[in-house]
Amino acid sequence: MNDMITIKYFGEIAEAINCKEEQIAAKSDNLSELIEELNEKYNLKRFPMIIALNQNRIELNDDITIKNNDELAILPPFAGG
Amino acid sequence: MERYKRQINLPQVGKTGQEKLRNSKILVIGAGGLGNAVLPYLSAAGIGHIGIIDGDKVEENNLQRQVLFTEKSIGHSKVDMALSKLKSLNSEVDIKIYDEYFSAKNAIGIADNYDIIIDATDTVSIRYLINDVCVLANKPFVYGSVYRFEGQVSVFNYKNGPTYRCLFKKKLTNVINCEDAGVLGTTVGIIGLLQANEVMKMILETGEILSGKLLLYNTLNNKQDIIKFKRDDSLVVNPEFYESEHLSNEIIHLTAKEAIKNDSHLMDVRELGELPEIESEKILKIPLSQLSSSLNQLTKDRPYAIFCQHGIRSLTATKLLKNNGFIKVKNIQDGALVIKKILENEKEKSIY
Structure with a gap:
């Protein structure tokens, strides 16, 4: 069975892709591959963004393994005030 | 009170x-x-x-x-x-x-x-x-x-x-x-x-x-x-960085001759296969399209001198590096042809 990953989106990104939170069955246990999958689905590359795995900010180029029930957050910096 | x-x-x-x-x-x-x-x-x-x-x-x-x-x-x-x-x-x-x-x-x-x-x-x-x-x-x-x-x-x-x-x-x-x-x-x-x-x-x-x-x-x-999130010590904010990041945002240009003379680290940002090809151990080849994903292979305080064919893409690359904390980066205004010539002359001199 594939690992289920929860993904939360914030700000401009959530609005543009019309999704605040979703659960997906990851095809691979490699985080970079999952991000690539999301890139293809939503064209995330157009946004400035950072990524957190289980509430910890991580670098995209890290070679990180994901597991069942992991939570990913994808967010841009906000500008307004 | x-x-x-x-x-x-x-x-x-x-x-x-x-x-x-x-x-x-x-x-x-x-x-x-x-x-x-x-x-x-x-x-x-x-x-x-x-x-x-x-x-x-x-x-x-x-x-x-x-x-x-x-x-x-x-x-x-x-x-x-x-x-x-x-x-x-x-x-x-x-x-x-x-x-x-x-x-x-x-x-x-x-x-x-x-x-x-x-x-x-x-x-x-x-x-x-x-x-x-x-x-x-x-x-x-x-x-x-x-x-x-x-x-x-x-x-x-x-x-x-x-x-x-x-x-x-x-x-x-x-x-x-x-x-x-x-x-x-x-x-x-x-x-x-x-x-x-x-x-x-x-x-x-x-x-x-x-x-x-x-x-x-x-x-x-x-x-x-x-x-x-954690502290990242790889980026040092000091007065020099502040100066280059916020006060002197001007790009420093130099000629190929100057760059080679003062031992800058030459970087070719042309795409692979563009002519003339320059074979030299002195040149780091990183196509502009791959530059932003290759930053972690570079050293921030190294004096890179960037070139391409005509000094236009190299300017984009220089700005990109500058914005990412490469404070000593410079743009070479004349392009690959001039660099090739200078390096070949140097080689001949060292042979004879």
Whole structure:
């Protein structure tokens, strides 16, 4: 069975892709591959963004393994005030 | 002290806490939505010294969220209007206003006079400036920002903790502000008060500070998330970096001859296979299209000299590197042909 990953989106990104939170069955246990999958689905590359795995900010180029029930957050910096 | 009785009654405040508030010096950068939320509460609480910097004038479309201003304020300087309102709220507070924008030139001189710096601005690029000023001046940086119904709050550079650059490493600037995106006064008010609350806790030395933590707040569903992040020591903010990043943003150009003469590290940013090919162990080949993903293979303080065919793509590459903290990078104006010639001449000389 594939690992289920929860993904939360914030700000401009959530609005543009019309999704605040979703659960997906990851095809691979490699985080970079999952991000690539999301890139293809939503064209995330157009946004400035950072990524957190289980509430910890991580670098995209890290070679990180994901597991069942992991939570990913994808967010841009906000500008307004 | 009657006016502060309700907060002095708190065991976390007391008379000593009130004294700490009275001795504090807080700088609020920006008198827009966030500033208007932060300022009255800090003043009412009896913060002793408050600085406000903003060069804007009040506009009608500010009144929906910038509650210190009235209809009569329209057209007047924001800091003047804020000053008179805050003075009538608490005449004991010493308020200094700066009717100008916070910029690389005035930043350090102003920030030096305060203990805590509050970011109440509305663009991303100024937050990198505030960050670097706070690192250099060793002050905590209370960050707040808003996108429609969501807000972000964090405290950077608190007791040597992580900074804005540790969170948002790449300079991300194509982010839209409130005026473009739209915002409710209540949302920006909530985020501003969360910032003010962090300030109170820092002064009173109580509770947990949002250091190394980014609070994400959604006012539509009242959900909160906290993202933890760590200090990244690979980026050093020092006076040289500040100078090159904020004061001398001009790109330094040089000729191929100069670059080779002073042993710069040559970098070819042409795409693979472009002619003329130059075979030399002195040249690092990173196509422009791959440059931003190859930054971690490069050394920030190395004097790279960038070239391409005609000095145009190399200029783009030079700017990109500069924005990522490569302070010694230079652009070679003449291109690959000239470099090839010089290197071949050198080779011949060394043979004979």
